[in-house]
Amino acid sequence: MDNNENNKNKLEPDFDAIAIGAGFAGLGLIHYLREAGLSIRVFDKASDIGGTWTWNRYPGAATDSEGYYYCLSFSKEILQDWTWSQRYPGWEETLRYMHFVADRCDMWPHIQLNTEIASAAFDEETGLWTVTSTDGDSWTCKYFISAMGMISEPNIPHLKGMDTFEGPCFHSSRWPQEGLDYAGKRVGIIGAGATAVQMLPVMAKTAASVTLFQRTPNYVLPAVQKPMTPEWEKEIKDNYDEILNKCRHHVFGMAFDSPVGRTVAETPPEEVQRVFEEHWPRGSFRFCFETFDDLLADADSNEAAAEFIRSKIREKVNDPDTAELLTPRGYPLFAKRPPLDHGFYEAFNRDNVKLVDINTREPIVEITATGVKTTEHEYEFDIIVLATGFKAYTGALEAIEIRNAEGGTLSKKWQETSASIMGVCAADFPNLFIITGPQAPFANLPTSIEQNIMWITDCIQKMEAEHYDVFTPKQEAEDAWSAHTEEIHAQTLMAEGYKVNSWMMGANIEDKKPRVLIYFGGADVYYDKLRESVDAGFPELEFSKRVAEGA
Numbered sequence: 001m002d003n004n005e006n007n008k009n010k011l012e013p014d015f016d017a018i019a020i021g022a023g024f025a026g027l028g029l030i031h032y033l034r035e036a037g038l039s040i041r042v043f044d045k046a047s048d049i050g051g052t053w054t055w056n057r058y059p060g061a062a063t064d065s066e067g068y069y070y071c072l073s074f075s076k077e078i079l080q081d082w083t084w085s086q087r088y089p090g091w092e093e094t095l096r097y098m099h100f101v102a103d104r105c106d107m108w109p110h111i112q113l114n115t116e117i118a119s120a121a122f123d124e125e126t127g128l129w130t131v132t133s134t135d136g137d138s139w140t141c142k143y144f145i146s147a148m149g150m151i152s153e154p155n156i157p158h159l160k161g162m163d164t165f166e167g168p169c170f171h172s173s174r175w176p177q178e179g180l181d182y183a184g185k186r187v188g189i190i191g192a193g194a195t196a197v198q199m200l201p202v203m204a205k206t207a208a209s210v211t212l213f214q215r216t217p218n219y220v221l222p223a224v225q226k227p228m229t230p231e232w233e234k235e236i237k238d239n240y241d242e243i244l245n246k247c248r249h250h251v252f253g254m255a256f257d258s259p260v261g262r263t264v265a266e267t268p269p270e271e272v273q274r275v276f277e278e279h280w281p282r283g284s285f286r287f288c289f290e291t292f293d294d295l296l297a298d299a300d301s302n303e304a305a306a307e308f309i310r311s312k313i314r315e316k317v318n319d320p321d322t323a324e325l326l327t328p329r330g331y332p333l334f335a336k337r338p339p340l341d342h343g344f345y346e347a348f349n350r351d352n353v354k355l356v357d358i359n360t361r362e363p364i365v366e367i368t369a370t371g372v373k374t375t376e377h378e379y380e381f382d383i384i385v386l387a388t389g390f391k392a393y394t395g396a397l398e399a400i401e402i403r404n405a406e407g408g409t410l411s412k413k414w415q416e417t418s419a420s421i422m423g424v425c426a427a428d429f430p431n432l433f434i435i436t437g438p439q440a441p442f443a444n445l446p447t448s449i450e451q452n453i454m455w456i457t458d459c460i461q462k463m464e465a466e467h468y469d470v471f472t473p474k475q476e477a478e479d480a481w482s483a484h485t486e487e488i489h490a491q492t493l494m495a496e497g498y499k500v501n502s503w504m505m506g507a508n509i510e511d512k513k514p515r516v517l518i519y520f521g522g523a524d525v526y527y528d529k530l531r532e533s534v535d536a537g538f539p540e541l542e543f544s545k546r547v548a549e550g551a
C-alpha cells in the first residue's frame with residue numbers, strides 16, 4: 001500500500017493515533033484509546049506481538065517481577081481467567097498471556113506486524129505526524145506514540161573481528177526466533193548482566209561448555225522460583241484489588257510490603273543479620289525492599305547488605321578464586337540493576353562452566369574465526385552470544401528519525417542529556433507521547449506503562465473534547481522536571497552507577513556520556529504527579545488550535 005500521494009492532500013489522518021511497539025504498552029494503548037473512541041494502529045517490526053518477550057527468546061528468559069502483577073490490569077475478567085504456572089513466568093508463558101489478552105480483547109485488527117518504522121515527521125501546517133516504514137509506506141496520525149519500551153535497542157560492542165566468527169554470533173535480544181540448538185556445543189557469552197545470569201545455568205545443562213566473559217561482577221539476588229499452587233492462585237485472585245493497589249503505591253511499582261519502618265542504621269548489627277537471613281530465602285527484589293528502608297540511600301546500610309550478599313556468593317561457589325571473581329566490590333548494591341539468580345552461582349561448580357575475567361586478568365583482544373582471543377588465551381566456540389545490554393530509555397527512539405517541524409530530532413536533542421517531561425513527552429515535539437521515556441521511574445513496567453497510558457488517554461480526551469489540534473510540551477516544564485529528577489538522583493546511591501557502566505545512567509554506551517536517565521523519587525510519587533497533572537489540566541503543555549478551518 002502506498003499512501004504517500006493520498007496523504008499530501010488530506011487533513012484527515014489515517015489514524016487518530018499511531019504507536020510503535022506491540023508489547024505491553026502497545027496492547028494497553030489499544031485498550032485505553034479504543035475505549036476513548038479513537039482509531040489506533042500499532043506497528044511492530046517483529047513477526048509477533050510481545051515486545052521484549054518476543055525478542056528475548058533466550059534460554060531461561062523469565063520475568064523478574066512476580067508474574068501475577070507483571071501484567072495488564074484493565075480487565076478484571078482477564079486477571080481472573082488467566083492462570084500463571086509459576087512465580088516468574090518464562091518468555092513463552094508471558095507471550096501466551098499476551099496472545100490471550102490480544103485475542104480476548106479483539107486487538108489484532110489494530111496491529112500491523114513485520115513493519116519497521118524508519119521515520120516520523122511532524123508537520124506544523126496540518127498538525128499531523130507522517131510515519132514512514134523502511135519499505136517506504138507512510139501513514140498520518142494526530143498523535144504519535146512510542147510504545148517501544150525502555151530496554152529494547154541492543155547495545156552491540158565494538159569488538160575487533162566480530163564479523164569474522166564463522167558460527168552464529170548475535171545479541172541476546174536477537175535470539176533466533178526459530179530457536180537455536182546449542183546442545184553439545186561450545187558457547188561463549190560476552191557480558192554478565194541480568195540476561196547472562198538467566199541464560200547461563202540453563203544453557204550449561206546441555207551445552208558442551210559455557211564460558212562467561214565478565215567485566216564487572218553483579219550483586220545477584222536469589223529469585224526462588226516456585227510453582228503456582230491452587231491455594232496461592234486463589235489467594236491472589238481473591239485479593240487482586242489489594243495487590244494492584246500495592247503496586248500503584250509502591251516506590252518501584254511492585255506488590256511489596258514496604259516501606260517496613262525499619263532501617264539498618266537504627267537496628268543492632270546481629271538483628272540486621274537475622275533480618276537479612278530471614279528474607280534471603282524468600283527471593284526477588286523483596287530482599288532490597290522488605291528488609292530495611294535505607295538500603296538505597298545510606299551508604300553504610302547498603303554496604304551491610306552488599307557484604308551479606310558477598311558472604312552468600314562464597315557459600316555457593318566452591319572454587320574460592322571463581323567466587324572472588326564473581327564478587328562485586330567498590331560500588332553499592334543497586335548502582336547496577338541487580339539480576340535475579342536461578343542457579344547462576346551454582347552453575348560455576350559444574351565442570352563445563354568457566355568464568356573469564358576480562359576486566360583485569362585477560363581482556364578481550366579480538367573475536368576470531370573460531371572464537372575469542374584474550375590477552376592470555378584463545379577460546380574456541382561454536383556459538384557466541386553478546387549479552388551486552390541495551391541503549392536504555394532513549395535508544396529505540398534515537399534509532400528512528402523522529403523529526404519536529406523545525407527539523408530537530410530526538411536523537412540530536414538527547415546527545416548530552418536525556419531531558420523529558422515526566423518521561424511522557426519532550427519539549428519541542430508536539431503531539432508526541434512516550435511511554436516510559438527517559439526520566440520516568442524504573443519500576444514494575446506494566447504498572448508504569450498503564451499509569452502513562454492513562455495520562456496520555458486523559459490528555460487526548462481533553463484535546464478532543466475541547467477541539468485542540470496541537471499540544472506543545474513547554475520547555476520550562478521540561479527544565480523543571482529534569483532539574484527535579486537530577487536533584488533526587490544525586491541523593492541516591494544509584495548516582496554511583498557511572499563508575500560501573502550502569503545502563504541506568506546510560507553509562508554503558510561507548511560514545512555517550514553518563515546522564516540522569518531515571519526518576520528515583522518513587523514510582524508512587526511519580527504516579528501521583530501524573531494524576532496531579534491531569535487534575536490541573538496538563539499545565540506542562542500548551543494547547544492550540546493552529547490548523548486553519550478547512551486547510
Ligand code: NAP
Binds near residue numbers: 196
Ligand atoms: P546489562 O545489565 O547492561 O549487562 C551487559 C553486560 O555486558 C555487562 O556485564 C557489561 O559489562 C557487558 N558488556 C557491555 N559491553 C561490553 C564490552 N564491550 N565488552 C565486554 N563486556 C561488555 O544488560 P542485560 O544483562 O541485557 O540486562 C539489561 C537489563 O535488561 C537488566 O538490568 C534488566 O533491567 C533487563 N532484563 C530484565 C530481565 C527480567 O526482568 N527478567 C532479564 C534480562 C534483562 P560491564 O558491567 O562491565 O559494563
